[in-house]
Amino acid sequence: MEYKDFDGIIKAAERLNQTSRVAVANAADAHVLGFLFAAKEKGITLPILVGNEKKIKNTLMDSRQNPNDYEIYDSPDGEEAQMAVDLVRDGKADFLMKGMMETSDFLRPIVKKENGLRIGRIMSYVALMSFAGYHKLIICTDGGMVTYPDYEKKKQIVINAVDVLHAIGYEKPKVAVLCCKETVDEEMPETVDAAMLKQASLAGGLGDCAVEGPLSYDICMSPEIAAIKKFKCEHSGNFDVLLFPNIHCCNIFVKSLVIHQKARAATIITGCRVPVIAPSRGSTTEEQILSLALASLAAGKGGCV
Structure with missing residues (x-):
């Protein structure tokens, strides 16, 4: 099979009906949460929010979202990426996404061999x-x-x-x-x-x-x-x-x-056990929703990317 356009990717991801879970490192940011809301509403993925619990809940409420509708993991400052990686390693999340943090800090625990996400490439x-x-x-x-x-x-x-x-x-x-x-x-x-x-x-x-x-x-x-x-x-x-x-x-x-x-x-980002999304500062909401759909579909199919 081949995909002619992104409508096919979105529809295929929606059919997973939120069975693919994304762990978002340092999720206490309105912009990050904005496209996660849209992806969740479409059934593309189920966000798991990692970071300062109080800040995440306040940001959710400021965006008229109910914090009780989200799985939130409280993390000490500087440990958000490691906690997100731990969730994947423990089978509680299916892929990873960078929230409001430096890309180098986000990738550091992903590339550590002891965390078990590397596949030798x-x-x-x-x-x-x-x-x-x-x-x-x-x-x-x-x-x-x-x-x-x-x-x-x-x-x-x-x-x-x-x-x-x-x-x-x-x-x-x-x-x-x-x-x-x-x-x-x-x-x-x-x-x-x-x-x-x-x-x-x-x-x-x-x-x-x-x-x-x-x-x-x-x-x-x-x-x-x-x-x-x-x-x-x-x-x-x-x-x-x-x-x-x-x-x-x-x-x-x-x-x-x-x-x-x-x-x-x-x-x-590919080449490890799960898909990884590391949005740039210039990424649009649409690009991130499409990226979530691609990662969710790849993870949901059980493929090693």
């Missing part, structure tokens, strides 16, 4: 996107975690992205390894990595997916341009994942689409 950033001119949702990676991935790290980034799609029902995702050209050039290590990734996929080393590369963006996205250039690419215009050469390329691409094309995006 790097953690990477996935942006599932919908934008004009493309007929279905597509993942862009990695625009937020791994700065300059080498070949081995790119393998793990691909596996992480493919695992997300498997978890939400895809059978054999199609991955494009993007470069500035579609031929291997020894002077451009990104093209060498891309060719190696394709060979690793053909050998079964990247899981159940199809990887093509190196590919220029135009050939990747337009079968008409691929035909003009006489480049044979079976999946041109139909990829599910775009792997960018580094964090800057992906980050700029995603933000340019969001700002100039009003693209929609759901963003999660």
Whole structure:
């Protein structure tokens, strides 16, 4: 199966009927609680609020919410992320979300091996996107975690992205390894990595997916341009994942689409036992609801992301 738009993601998450629980670290913030209210009302997820209990209850009441309708865990200052991780580890929550705190403080207990959330791979950033001119949702990676991935790290980034799609029902995702050209050039290590990734996929080393590369963006996205250039690419215009050469390329691409094309995006961190959401300060309410829906669906399917 494939998702053509975010309506399908939202509807699939709603069918879970709040059976997927998100532990929110340091939840005493009106903006954070605002999109959690919306997600809860839609049945996308059941929020578990971690932080200063008094502040959380006051913020809920200020927002005309009944604190008794929420599961709240009182945490000492500075221990919110650890308590949220403990809830996941103890089976009381299904995925994690950052509230009003620094991202580095939020991620610190997640990456600790003793907390049991690591699965032996790097953690990477996935942006599932919908934008004009493309007929279905597509993942862009990695625009937020791994700065300059080498070949081995790119393998793990691909596996992480493919695992997300498997978890939400895809059978054999199609991955494009993007470069500035579609031929291997020894002077451009990104093209060498891309060719190696394709060979690793053909050998079964990247899981159940199809990887093509190196590919220029135009050939990747337009079968008409691929035909003009006489480049044979079976999946041109139909990829599910775009792997960018580094964090800057992906980050700029995603933000340019969001700002100039009003693209929609759901963003999660993958590569550990549960999905992780770490909203940026510029994230909109819609983006966070979509991110909650994606994480809830992936966690609810029982996939390891």
